[in-house]
Amino acid sequence: xxxxxxxxxxxxxxxxxxxxxxxxxxxxxxxxxxxxxxxxxxxxxxxxxxxxxxxxxxxxxxxxxxxxxxxxxxxxxxxxxxxxxxxxxxxxxxxxxxxxxxxxxxxxxxxxxxxxxxxxxxxxxxxxxxxxxxxxxxxxxxxxxxxxxxxxxxxxxxxxxxxxxxxxxxxxxxxxxxxxxxxxxxxxxxxxxxxxxxxxxxxxxxxxxxxxxxxxxxxxxxxxxxxxxxxxxxxxxxxxxxxxxxxxxxxxxxxxxxxxxxxxxxxxxxxxxxxxxxxxxxxxxxxxxxxxxxxxxxxxxxxxxxxxxxxxxxxxxxxxxxxxxxxxxxxxxxxxxxxxxxxxxxxxxxxxxxxxxxxxxxxxxxxxxxxxxxxxxxxxxxxxxxxxxxxxxxxxxxxxxxxxxxxx
Numbered sequence: 001x002x003x004x005x006x007x008x009x010x011x012x013x014x015x016x017x018x019x020x021x022x023x024x025x026x027x028x029x030x031x032x033x034x035x036x037x038x039x040x041x042x043x044x045x046x047x048x049x050x051x052x053x054x055x056x057x058x059x060x061x062x063x064x065x066x067x068x069x070x071x072x073x074x075x076x077x078x079x080x081x082x083x084x085x086x087x088x089x090x091x092x093x094x095x096x097x098x099x100x101x102x103x104x105x106x107x108x109x110x111x112x113x114x115x116x117x118x119x120x121x122x123x124x125x126x127x128x129x130x131x132x133x134x135x136x137x138x139x140x141x142x143x144x145x146x147x148x149x150x151x152x153x154x155x156x157x158x159x160x161x162x163x164x165x166x167x168x169x170x171x172x173x174x175x176x177x178x179x180x181x182x183x184x185x186x187x188x189x190x191x192x193x194x195x196x197x198x199x200x201x202x203x204x205x206x207x208x209x210x211x212x213x214x215x216x217x218x219x220x221x222x223x224x225x226x227x228x229x230x231x232x233x234x235x236x237x238x239x240x241x242x243x244x245x246x247x248x249x250x251x252x253x254x255x256x257x258x259x260x261x262x263x264x265x266x267x268x269x270x271x272x273x274x275x276x277x278x279x280x281x282x283x284x285x286x287x288x289x290x291x292x293x294x295x296x297x298x299x300x301x302x303x304x305x306x307x308x309x310x311x312x313x314x315x316x317x318x319x320x321x322x323x324x325x326x327x328x329x330x331x332x333x334x335x336x337x338x339x340x341x342x343x344x345x346x347x348x349x350x351x352x353x354x355x356x357x358x359x360x361x362x363x364x365x366x367x368x369x370x371x372x373x374x375x376x377x378x379x380x381x382x383x384x385x386x387x388x389x390x391x392x393x394x395x396x397x398x399x400x401x402x403x404x405x406x407x408x
Contacts, residue, residue: 010396011340014383015196026264041260045267052270053181055208057215059222060263064170064192065099066256067205071188072103074217075138075164082162084137091131092140093123094350094372100142100168101351109138111362113352115369120307121346122149124371138164143172143182146314148307151177155185173198174277174313183208193266198313199273201266204258225253277313280384284314290394296402316381318346326377328407333380335407339400341382349376
């Protein structure tokens with residue numbers, strides 16, 4: 001039996017002690033150099049990252065949200081051959097983060113929402129395919145918490161119909177579908193290095209692509225529409241020779257540049273990513289085994305399994321409460337918080353329930369996303385750490401998580 005008065009000794013965070021001494025050392029070295037803005041550390045990290053995921057090009061930005069923004073606006077840029085126009089439709093799943101959706105709206109696209117599969121938390125492929133029409137120009141997929149849908153089938157239909165495919169891989173760095181890294185199937189793939197993600201630089205993100213022209217667009221949009229760092233044809237330089245070449249603006253743009261400090265940390269953590277993945281996977285198995293082998297186990301939870309053909313890189317431990325506990329789930333999560341077990345929703349739940357959707361009148365069709373709705377009502381996740389979980393932590397999680405049937 002579990003000890004009823006197990007001493008509260010732990011603050012079980014989404015991610016515990018993310019930075020190593022070496023991470024701090026490389027960041028400090030950059031800070032001491034007084035050259036902290038985007039430079040050689042960033043460019044080095046981009047090359048290493050592209051090589052790791054198997055993409056030709058990588059462009060680092062200041063966040064995963066900026067990576068999504070850059071991907072969308074590169075997809076409609078006048079320099080791109082296959083581009084969307086304002087008023088075109090973009091398909092996105094209802095289970096998403098705000099900055100997966102808003103770049104589509106900000107770029108003038110009309111979002112079309114589709115449901116997700118409760119078994120994978122990822123897009124329902126059949127519903128996705130049935131939602132494609134002549135106005136569909138973009139599909140933005142969110143790879144949820146390290147899992148994936150049938151990305152190969154989706155890529156195939158996008159290629160056939162010339163639909164731009166953007167993969168929001170912010171939660172799934174290191175996951176491989178049929179031995180190919182998520183984020184490298186589409187036209188663009190975005191990643192996040194926020195604190196609790198697979199690797200972290202505090203803030204930071206990356207966009208990858210395999211087309212050189214797309215890469216040049218990304219670089220320009222990232223920094224003001226500037227020509228700096230781009231490969232310009234001699235005839236172009238000649239045409240604009242009256243303008244100072246150092247300050248030549250070719251395009252529209254943002255300022256989404258990262259710092260060399262964050263790049264140095266990200267690059268150092270990338271070296272340990274495979275170790276992190278293996279440790280997280282092992283910790284996940286230990287937690288699930290501990291709960292299921294408990295004398296207090298009574299099928300209180302359902303755990304998300306990896307999709308077929310997927311080698312996952314888990315971001316957290318996603319959990320669905322038994323349907324009979326749906327009504328007290330929020331009380332249960334507050335109980336966990338009081339007992340210092342950090343938790344959060346599955347992304348943001350069914351995003352169509354968010355007030356900002358009403359503000360921008362995005363649900364005029366009154367979408368019925370039963371899968372996303374069920375995940376919102378029953379789902380939450382806790383962290384999986386990059387260090388081996390201790391027996392004390394396992395015992396604590398067992399005691400507190402399996403207290404759900406005592407919540408009134």
